[in-house]
Amino acid sequence: MKALITGATSGIGKSIARSLSRRGWELILTGRNEEALKELQQELGNTEIIAADLAERSEVFKVYGFCREKNVDMLVNNAGYGIFGRFDETDLEDELNMINVNITALHILTKLFLRDFKKRDSGIILNVASVAGFMTGPLLSSYYASKNYVLRLSLAIYEELRRAKSNVSITVLCPGPVDTNFNNRAGVTFSAKPVSAEYVAEYAIKKALTHKLFAIPGLTIKACAIGQRFIPHKLLSAVTYNVQKAKERTDGDGR
């Protein structure tokens, strides 16, 4: 069995790579950091790598082209990041790049692999959203919105596959805070204790391999995902604002 994992150079993606490798899967790993890809390739063996910046649409197609004839059984759309700050203050170019990675690259790869998987009536898609996908997120507004996209797209595809009685499956991973490089890149500090990337990866892979729609690790995060439905939008936004505000860095590193 073979999987393509985006964002495999650190955090959740790297842990997913290790989790699948332990199960005997062959891997195709991608990310921008070629050195990190080579290190992981050496560690795991049975792995191909392709460095790519998924903010560039041509690079997304390059990754697909690299994989096309390689009989990929699982697509893991994991690459992504957040940008902290008030919407009128955050940099437009940075945000458009983030949208390219979090939404456009995931959209393209999901569509192209889904078509291939449907032709042979097998294959697994694991899309990494976030518990943020269930909510609005003042101070991380476009990140939250991007994860809403990933969640809603995945839910819609799940229903289309179910109606078509397809053997192709889609799982959407919605973690809360995870101990990775995410914070540094977003310029925040977690206010809640994060769980480990290893735990989240193992949990997600178990759910994906058993064709579950949702992978929501941890009771508190499950409660958030369910509980938010019963809270009025404006109140939920006010609560989320306070949660995000508490993450703001005061050490000068953050925004």
Ligand SMILES: NC(=O)c1ccc[n+]([C@@H]2O[C@H](COP(=O)([O-])OP(=O)(O)OC[C@H]3O[C@@H](n4cnc5c(N)ncnc54)[C@H](OP(=O)(O)O)[C@@H]3O)[C@@H](O)[C@H]2O)c1
């Ligand atoms: N950590 C959390 O609390 C948390 C919670 C919920 C959801 N998530 C989601 O989990 C996923 C993985 O994040 P993480 O927490 O593991 O953070 P991370 O350690 O920062 O990993 C992010 C990965 O995305 C890749 N990436 C970023 N920009 C890219 C680009 N332009 N082109 C290609 N690859 C790119 C990075 O690779 P390179 O730097 O090598 O390009 C890296 O491998 C993301 O989608 C994130 O939104 C994280």
